[in-house]
Amino acid sequence: MLTSSNIDLDRRNKNESSILDISVVAANYNNAPFLEDFFEAWKNSSTLPMELIFIDDGSKDNSLEIAYKYEKEIPTLIILPLGQNQGFGNALNAGIKKASCKYILRIDPDDIVLPERLVKQYEILESGKADVVGSDAIIFQSKTGKDIGLTNFPQDHETISKVVHRGEHGVLHPTVMAKTELFKNNPYIQANVPAEDYDIFARMLNSGAKFYNIKEPLLRYRIHQRSASNVLPFSTIEKTYRIRDEIFSTKTNKAFVIWYFLHIKCYRKYLFSDNKFKGLFYLGLASFLRPDKVLKKLLSL
Template identity: 50%
Template sequence: MNRQQANISVVSANYNNGKYLRQFIDSLMNSSLLPREIIVVDDGSKDDSVRILTEIAEETKILKPVFLNKNQGFANALNAGLKIASGDYILRLDPDDFVHEDRIRLQYELLERNRELDVVGSNAAYFDSDTGKIIFKTNFPATYEEIKKRYHTAMHGVLHGTVMGKTALFQKYGYQQEYVPAEDYAIFARMIADGAVMQNLTAPLTFVRIHAGSVSNDLKYKAIREPYAICNELFHTSYGPLRSKLTYYHLKFYRRFLFQKNLLKRMWYLFLAISLNPAKLVARIKRQ
């Protein structure tokens, strides 16, 4: 059966994720709506990523690999992909993750129906790479006002690897390597500050892999510090280092709670996370 193809460019930056690339590509190719092109920028990988991407590109003509001679950094690699994207919309997905078969269609249809929308995200399911077991599902706000409020408080309103948005907007703002690993907050906060409209679908439409090399498995303090600094600059807030430190340790302990298998240790990390930010737990319960 021939499936419809939409004017969408998938943009992904790859570094040493060779063993996950086929599942990543297969999930896109098995979608109920196909993208125009899948741009994977290989950022100087040392594994067999180049060989695998070359082989898949021969089988899948919509795959357009870009090979950088040396590692230039995540944000720079994404910008290389944005530069050659020809679709009306950019779909972001990391090469160690995969999508629900209806993610592309649902986000595309929403953007086409509501032309005032600039970016549409969704929730995600995080899973253990070894067992395939779902560890937890995100609970991002659905409405524009709630999303905007999050950016004004140095929090993420959309999850980077779940978004589809207007190509012109992504190309206008681009990514900034100096903000990595907070490059996602930086680009979306700047969009919000200039009036971009965002929304989230409530369903978990992206599956995020947790493994030893994944960013999700290694929270850096810079990923928390930079959003507060950017927030202060863009939205004229006055968050200090104490706020960013408390947020960092809250998230660090909460992640340890999520990924810890020992029950007693899980409860201990949960207690620490709650004690550092009880209001966040109450807000999460209210959204359930």
């Protein structure tokens, strides 16, 4: 198994300028159909992280077989098999514990890193402009490969802070790179999955971390049958606002939570609809429920 300490020195010396002090942490569970896309993007990247930590959380498919195939092709790949399923938050914590670099980059193994991501986020962090850096992302349908949208996250810390305090996402989880100490001091809480992303970044924000989003897509964000973005129960939204109230000492009206949930469900039905007229119907409903958010999303397309 390759680690950052035993990378072949001849190969490392040839590519010294293209290896950055970054630990990538990706937790996998049964994502075999997407792993070749994931690893090929890293294999063909002109810039590599010093550690590409791939945690397999007890997958039942051939994920590990695919991952081991890339060990010789990606010199900084570290494969961490957990054996039994520990849960997404716990799997990420195992990877973070293993990470030894200055920064941690989060990505999910069903998504695809874009070429400029590492360098652009690394430069922002090295400049001291922020402690946590996200970006926008291209949303695409796994089944068709078709791009269906572009995220539109706020850029500056003050606006991100306002959004998070409202109980909404100020950064997109798999686009984030941050100081390693922030992840180690604010571990994921398994009980808060699938709202673990709002939880960890709200805690980082509350601890004084400064946030920033690069206003260009640095990730291809896959939507498929099992993706968290496709399956969004009311309990996730309810949990998110409960976490917000606990962290920021606020009190959220349940009627508002229901209203916001209906907006999100309608907007996602619009995104995933194969029928143009049905899609427009759901877009109309989403606009009625939250016209401000729909307008912002449409302006980003």
